[in-house]
Amino acid sequence: MARSLAVGATALVLSVAGWVSPTAAGAAPATSTTLVLSNPTSAYGQSVRASAAVASSAGPAQGDVVFTVDGIAIKANLTGGGTASVLLPDTAVGIHEVRATFVPQLPLQQEGSSSPVQQWRVERAAVDLGVQVSGARPRSAARVRLDLRGDFGTSPGGDVRLRLAMAGGPRRVRTATLDATARATVRLGRLAPGRYRLVATYAGDADHLAARRTVRYRVGRP
Numbered sequence: 689m690a691r692s693l694a695v696g697a698t699a700l701v702l703s704v705a706g707w708v709s710p711t712a713a714g715a716a717p718a719t720s721t722t723l724v725l726s727n728p729t730s731a732y733g734q735s736v737r738a739s740a741a742v743a744s745s746a747g748p749a750q751g752d753v754v755f756t757v758d759g760i761a762i763k764a765n766l767t768g769g770g771t772a773s774v775l776l777p778d779t780a781v782g783i784h785e786v787r788a789t790f791v792p793q794l795p796l797q798q799e800g801s802s803s804p805v806q807q808w809r810v811e812r813a814a815v816d817l818g819v820q821v822s823g824a825r826p827r828s829a830a831r832v833r834l835d836l837r838g839d840f841g842t843s844p845g846g847d848v849r850l851r852l853a854m855a856g857g858p859r860r861v862r863t864a865t866l867d868a869t870a871r872a873t874v875r876l877g878r879l880a881p882g883r884y885r886l887v888a889t890y891a892g893d894a895d896h897l898a899a900r901r902t903v904r905y906r907v908g909r910p
């Protein structure tokens with residue numbers, strides 16, 4: 689049974705050779721942890737994997753790796769090769785701090801270690817703005833269907849501004865609010881014969897970039 693004794697300011701450990709200092713008795717072997725992000729700069733909704741590798745001077749590292757993103761912890765088991773990886777959780781646009789910390793299974797045989805903090809930059813996702821005009825014919829009420837799709841399966845939110853201009857005629861402006869599926873329908877009513885230019889402008893939101901689409905069509909005479 690191991691014992692320790694403090695003599696003055698020096699702590700001693702009892703070994704088979706008698707009372708010796710911890711340095712002489714041997715400390716747990718040191719380890720080092722490195723962290724790699726698959727995409728240090730990514731778009732909102734894009735999958736990013738964090739991978740850690742733990743090196744030990746005394747054989748393969750055994751234990752867990754705790755990944756932290758802005759203080760939120762995710763634990764992963766080490767493989768036989770001393771590596772671990774996780775998919776980072778979806779997070780808001782901005783700069784986030786990621787770190788990997790090795791937690792040894794047997795602290796007396798291996799020391800824990802942490803990687804340097806890495807910055808993960810999340811930028812706004814691009815948006816595809818779909819515009820479909822229907823009913824653009826004589827004696828029919830025209831309508832515009834909007835369907836927005838963000839990259840990586842994300843759903844934009846907010847408003848879309850529509851500006852309808854007839855060649856040589858007045859302009860109309862409408863604003864549509866997107867529903868939970870990032871869609872909206874706007875009724876334009878009956879349009880006089882002529883050529884039209886419809887410009888749909890999405891200003892973007894906290895997680896999505898702005899987008900714009902122009903559609904030209906003609907309403908014939910009865």
